[in-house]
Amino acid sequence: MSWTRTRRAAASAALVGAIAIVSTMLSPAHAGTRTGVARSFATVTAKRPGPPTPRPPxxxxxxxxxxxxxxxxxxxxxPFTWEGRDGDSQMIAGGPQYPIWFTNLIHHGTLYTLTYKWPGLTEHPCSRIPGFDLDQLNQAFRGARFVGREILQRNPNRYVNHWRVGVVLPERPPGNHLRFPLALGDIYVDQKxxxxxxxxxxxxxxxxxxxxxxxxxxxxxxAHKPGTVRLPPRCASGSDAVLAGRP
Structure with missing residues (x-):
């Protein structure tokens, strides 16, 4: 569940986390990556045999x-947590003691995002996009492009399938047309x-x-076990919630 925050909520919804996870939902963290960023999480192409095209995220x-x-x-x-329960999901990054603290969640068919702390940020509304749920998120994942099989070099190593999701506007046929890449997401899921x-x-x-x-x-x-999803009181009250994309 990418996922979003205030002015960027509409684009994140199309990208789907995070997704945010995320995609959160999950929650809040990839192509359009800069070389320095990509190298910070080094990957090498895995040589394990596998099906021509694996199942998408x-x-x-x-x-x-x-x-x-x-x-x-x-x-x-x-720190970051991403949890889901009965189709709802939530990302939480940071906390009151950290320089970044936000939550993105899908709750009862609505995408919410609330940023409590971010460097230079002075506004903290709860943004929402109605009519967005897990099925729509996974529908977007079905259109992802397969990049390749890779190994995330960690302890332990993670054998993953690398996928890419993108939002490019306006939609044009192949050829010399003006278009803008608004949002991109690189997703790494377990090969199994x-x-x-x-x-x-x-x-x-x-x-x-x-x-x-x-x-x-x-x-x-x-882990594939039910998590916890809680709608923040500020979003539940609706007192300062705003529709994404509106002032």
Whole structure:
């Protein structure tokens, strides 16, 4: 579930986390990557045999995982959780003691994003996009392009399938047409289970708060067990909630 924050909520919805996970949902962290960023999470092409085209990513209805939200150009890394329950999902990055703190969630068919803390940010509304759910997120994943089989060099190594999702406007046929890449996402899922997410890069307008427009989520754990999803009181009250894309 990319996912979004205030002015970037509409683009993130199209990208689907994070997704944010994320895609959160998950929650908040990849192509359109700058070389320096890509090398910071070194990968090498895996030589394991496999099917010509694996199954695309698919966020499960129930899951829970922990990891890190990384904003490389700001030099900030904060704790990150991404959990799902009965089709709803939520990302939480940072907390009150960290320089970054936000939550993105899909709750009862609406995409919410609320940023409590971000460098240079003074407005903190709860943004929402109605009519967005897990089925739409996974529908977007079905259109992802397969990049290749890779190994995320960690402890332990993660054998993953690398996928790319993009939003390019306006939609034009092949040829010499003016078009703009608004949002891109690189998604790394387990080679044995496309419902296990190990890493996501979000790059584009949906990362408007970051000067270099990219953020990573990196998972250390990911279990297929029901998690916890809580709508923040500020979003539940609707007192300062705004529709994404409106002032």
């Amino acid at each position: 698919r966020l499960p209805r129930d899951f829970r995982g922990k990891g890190k939200w990384v904003v490389r150009d700001l030099g900030i890394t904060v 289970d496309p419902g296990t997410f190990w890493q996501v890069l979000q790059f584009g307008v949906q990362n408007l708060y970051d000067p270099q427009l990219d953020e990573w989520l990196v998972m250390d754990t990911f």
